Amino acid sequence: YNDALYPAAPAARAAADATPEALAAIPGVTRVTAVNALPVLGDFGPIAITVDARTTMPGEPAPMGVVTAARADAATTLGVGLRAGRWWTEGTTSEAVITQATATRYFDGVDRAIGRHLSFQSGDARLVFQVIGVSTDVASTDRQAQAPSRIWVPMPASTRRMTFIIEGQNPATLASGVRSAAASVAPAVPIENLRTFTEAMQRAQSSDYLI
Numbered sequence: 001y002n003d004a005l006y007p008a009a010p011a012a013r014a015a016a017d018a019t020p021e022a023l024a025a026i027p028g029v030t031r032v033t034a035v036n037a038l039p040v041l042g043d044f045g046p047i048a049i050t051v052d053a054r055t056t057m058p059g060e061p062a063p064m065g066v067v068t069a070a071r072a073d074a075a076t077t078l079g080v081g082l083r084a085g086r087w088w089t090e091g092t093t094s095e096a097v098i099t100q101a102t103a104t105r106y107f108d109g110v111d112r113a114i115g116r117h118l119s120f121q122s123g124d125a126r127l128v129f130q131v132i133g134v135s136t137d138v139a140s141t142d143r144q145a146q147a148p149s150r151i152w153v154p155m156p157a158s159t160r161r162m163t164f165i166i167e168g169q170n171p172a173t174l175a176s177g178v179r180s181a182a183a184s185v186a187p188a189v190p191i192e193n194l195r196t197f198t199e200a201m202q203r204a205q206s207s208d209y210l211i
Helices: 009-024 074-078 100-106 175-185 197-207
Strands: 029-035 064-070 082-085 095-099 117-122 125-135 150-154 163-168
Touching: 009 029, 009 163, 009 175, 029 064, 029 074, 074 163, 095 100, 100 125, 100 150, 125 150
Parallel strands: 064 150, 095 125
Antiparallel strands: 029 163, 082 125, 095 150, 117 125
16 A cells, blocks of 8 residues: 555555455455564564663663564464453554563563553654553564564554455465455555465475575
């Protein structure tokens, strides 16, 4: 939903909101959600975060985490569980869920994380979130490494590039319907990397061994 095709942010957001509804109407589709980057296969790198407005002392390593923006129903589709608390409801902008690794490393454990705050820089803005839940850990793009500290936050209204995750009874047969549904909402927006999760994982694993 780029600036050239959707110069007005509200129009881009309207198209992005309509896309899951169109995809969910495809016969055989059981769930649809969206994230800004797919964990395991397309993560962004970790960024510095601040916990409870605590200032990092000179020489002290700053807390780091992978930030994943998502729709409120993403955890269910991705199979991410909860260790404590809850997920936010759609429309919330200032609540976050952290993974168990994040809670252990930076919040003194799962049982002490709920209700506390974290923040990070996004462009010119400093975004502040209250922790309302602790999820199970999710691997990063480097699948052989330890699970990273991850922060799940609501998808910002300004998000223009995202990954839609579609669950279906027979995913391999859904490609044509997905293209048609997406074209009905945003005909000029290209679809990149339309694959089943199994295909994407096989391709990623094969690339792990390329030199």
